[in-house]
Each structure stands twice: as structure tokens, then as C-alpha cells.
Amino acid sequence: MDVQGLIMKNISLEELLEAGCHFGHQVQRQNAKARDFIFEARDGIHIIDLEKTKEGLEDAAKFVHDLAKKGGTLLVLGTKKQAQPILREEMKKAADASVDGLYFVTQRWIGGTLTNFSEVAKNYKKLSDITEKLKNEFERAKYTKKEVGDWDKERQKLELFYGGTQSMTKVPDALFVIDTHHEDVAVKEAFKMGVPTAGITDTNSDPTIVTYPIPSNDDAVGALKLVVGYIFDAWIEGRKEMGKDIEKKAKEEEKTKAAEEKKAAKAQEAVEKEAKKSTSKTKDKKESK
Numbered sequence: 001m002d003v004q005g006l007i008m009k010n011i012s013l014e015e016l017l018e019a020g021c022h023f024g025h026q027v028q029r030q031n032a033k034a035r036d037f038i039f040e041a042r043d044g045i046h047i048i049d050l051e052k053t054k055e056g057l058e059d060a061a062k063f064v065h066d067l068a069k070k071g072g073t074l075l076v077l078g079t080k081k082q083a084q085p086i087l088r089e090e091m092k093k094a095a096d097a098s099v100d101g102l103y104f105v106t107q108r109w110i111g112g113t114l115t116n117f118s119e120v121a122k123n124y125k126k127l128s129d130i131t132e133k134l135k136n137e138f139e140r141a142k143y144t145k146k147e148v149g150d151w152d153k154e155r156q157k158l159e160l161f162y163g164g165t166q167s168m169t170k171v172p173d174a175l176f177v178i179d180t181h182h183e184d185v186a187v188k189e190a191f192k193m194g195v196p197t198a199g200i201t202d203t204n205s206d207p208t209i210v211t212y213p214i215p216s217n218d219d220a221v222g223a224l225k226l227v228v229g230y231i232f233d234a235w236i237e238g239r240k241e242m243g244k245d246i247e248k249k250a251k252e253e254e255k256t257k258a259a260e261e262k263k264a265a266k267a268q269e270a271v272e273k274e275a276k277k278s279t280s281k282t283k284d285k286k287e288s289k
Contacts, residue, residue, distance in 0.1 A: 009233070011054060011057060011058075011226070013050050013051070013054060015226065016216075016223075017050060018222075019220070019222040019223045019226040020217050020220040020222050020223045021048065021050060021053050021217050021220075021223040021226065022039070022047050022050050022053070023045060023047070023217045023220065023223075024038065024045060024046030024047060024204075024217065025045070025202055025203045025204045026044055026045060027041050027044050027045070028044075029203070029204045030046060030203050031181075031203065031204050031205055031206050033208050034201065034202075034204070034207055036052070037049055037052045037053075037056075037203070037207065037213075037215035038203060046203040048203065048216060048217070049215070052215050053214065053216050056201075056212065056213055056215055056216075057214050057216070057227060057230060057231075059212050060176075060198035060212035060214050061231060061233075061234035062234070063196070063198060064174070064176065064234045064235050064238065065234040065235070065237055065238040065241075066238065067173060067238065068099070068234070068235045068238025068239045068241075068242065069239070069241045069242045070242070071101070071242055072101060072173035072174065073101045073102075073103065073168070073173045073174075074101060074174050074175070074176055074235060075103045075104070075113075075165065075168070075172040075174070075175050076090075076091075076104045076175075076176045076178075077109060077176070077177045077178065077183050078177075078178030078179070078228070079105065079106060079107060079108055079109065079182070079183065080178065080182055080218075082221050082224060083106075083178040083224055083228075084106045086221070086224050086225055086228050087178065087228065088106065090229060090232040091104055091164075093236075094235065094236055097236045099235065099236050099239035099240070101239065102235065103165045103172060104164035105164055106164065108161060109183060109185055110123075110161060110162075111185060112189075113165070113189065114171055114175075114189040114190055114192075114193045114195060115189050115192060115193060117170070121168075121169075123158060123161075123162050124162055124165065124166045124167075124168065127159065127163075127166055128166065130151055130154055130155045130158070131155060134148070134155060171193065173195070173196075174195060174196045174197065174198065175190045175195055175196070175198070175199070176197070176198045176199060176231055177197060177198070177199035177200070177210075178200055178218065179199075179200055179202070179205075180199040180200065180201050180205045180206075180207075180210050180213075181201075181202060181204050181205040181206075181218070182218070183199075187199065187209055187210060188209065196211040197210050197211050198210070198211065198212035198213075198231065199212070199213065199214065200214050200216050200224075200227055201213040201214060201215055201216075202215075202216065202217060202219075203215075214227060
């Protein structure tokens with residue numbers, strides 16, 4: 001699917017190749033359901049069909065772009081070591097671009113985040129409450145240094161696991177997963193809840209439970225940077241277009257309102273003119289008598 005014009009740049013097969021997106025896992029680690037994405041086996045390693053990678057990435061990017069443009073929310077999950085700094089960098093890029101609607105998990109997926117959201121959300125509130133207490137000097141003065149120190153330790157612990165999702169008020173509209181095999185619990189939760197997923201599916205992953213699978217190497221830093229960056233660019237572009245649409249709609253509404261006010265003013269003017277004319281005729285009749 002051609003998404004040129006929807007996102008910042010077009011990804012070529014050469015770029016995917018140079019990033020190492022084509023290297024899958026060892027043959028013996030293959031998930032049978034991923035066979036359609038495999039080009040061949042070479043020296044005991046599966047080689048991913050980059051045509052399928054490009055197609056899957058573009059489909060996922062279009063979905064993410066359209067979701068962002070509609071004002072949806074996206075939870076990004078990447079807890080493996082090499083994914084964490086990449087995800088943090090991309091989240092910073094999104095923040096610098098002043099786009100919202102993104103949440104992230106980099107440490108550990110908390111079971112029930114999707115299937116039991118109301119319970120997990122209690123920890124979001126707990127984190128907010130403790131943070132507010134620590135900011136309030138008057139409140140802190142009521143307690144000993146040890147008690148305040150214990151609060152801060154609790155805050156740090158909660159921040160580690162819930163900091164990226166703390167402001168999430170409901171189940172997200174979609175999930176983007178870096179390594180769907182590693183994050184299989186989250187993928188299964190999303191599947192159960194009917195939450196659409198886009199995710200990197202290496203040759204050891206089951207792509208059938210991922211709405212928008214991206215067959216690609218999920219270990220190489222270069223491959224992760226390319227795929228994750230592409231998805232984030234799609235989100236940023238979609239949010240920017242949403243802003244333009246809102247601005248355009250506001251201008252159209254303002255224009256319509258001005259036209260209606262002008263029309264109403266003309267109608268009022270006509271009524272007043274007719275009333276004056278009628279008054280004038282009545283006055284002339286009285287004077288003629």
C-alpha cells in the first residue's frame with residue numbers, strides 16, 4: 001500500500017536491507033504461522049521477505065496515521081533492552097513535536113492493563129496522589145523524614161512501571177508492540193479485548209493474532225530504529241493533520257456564522273425598512289384626513 005504523502009518519508013527495500021530487517025531467527029525457532037513471511041533459509045537462519053516487510057510496515061503506518069488523525073490513542077510497548085532507549089528517544093521526538101495521545105511501557109507489562117483496566121488504573125491514581133503529596137510542603141511537614149522518604153521510594157517504584165501510562169484514562173484505541181513474541185501477554189490481552197494491534201513479528205512470532213503484523217528483525221538496533229521511527233513519524237504526521245483539520249473546520253464555522261449573521265442583519269434591516277414604510281403611509285393617511 002502506498003502511503004506516500006501520509007508520512008514523512010518513503011521506506012525503500014534497500015533501507016530495510018541495510019538496517020538488517022531481513023534477518024530472522026534460527027530455523028528451529030520458527031513459528032509455523034510465520035512461514036508466509038519467510039523468503040528462504042540461509043546457514044540455518046531464516047531470511048524475511050522484505051517485500052512483505054515493506055507492505056506490512058506501510059499498512060501499519062497508515063493505520064497509525066489515520067488513528068492519530070481521528071484523535072485516537074496509542075499505547076506503545078517495548079520492554080526488551082535494545083528497544084527501551086529507542087522508544088524513549090521517539091517519545092521525546094513526539095513530545096518536541098507537541099503531539100499527544102501516546103502512552104508507553106518500557107519496563108514491564110502489567111497483566112490486566114487492558115483486560116482489567118479499572119483495577120490497574122488505581123495505581124495510576126496512587127502515583128498521582130503520592131506525587132502531589134511530595135510536592136506539597138505543608139502536607140510533608142505533617143510527617144517524619146522517614147515517612148516522606150518511604151513515600152518517595154514508593155513513588156519511584158510506581159513511576160518505573162506506570163509513569164508512561166499514568167495519564168491514560170481508558171483502554172487505548174490501539175497497541176503498537178516492539179517484538180510481539182516477547183510481549184505475547186499484552187498481544188493476547190489486546191486480542192481478547194478487540195484492541196487493534198500493530199507490531200514487529202519476527203519468524204518466531206504468531207502474526208495471526210496481530211492486526212497489522214510487520215515481519216522484521218526484532219533484535220537488531222538498526223532495524224528497530226527504522227521501523228519504530230517510521231511508525232512514530234506516521235503518528236506525528238497524523239496528529240498534525242488533525243490539527244489542520246480542526247483549524248480548517250473552525251475557520252469554516254466562523255465563515256458560516258459570519259454569513260448567517262450578515263443574512264440575519266439584512267433580514268432585520270428589511271423588516272425595519274418595511275416597518276418605517278408602513279408607519280409613513282399611516283401618518284400620510286392621518287394627515288390627509
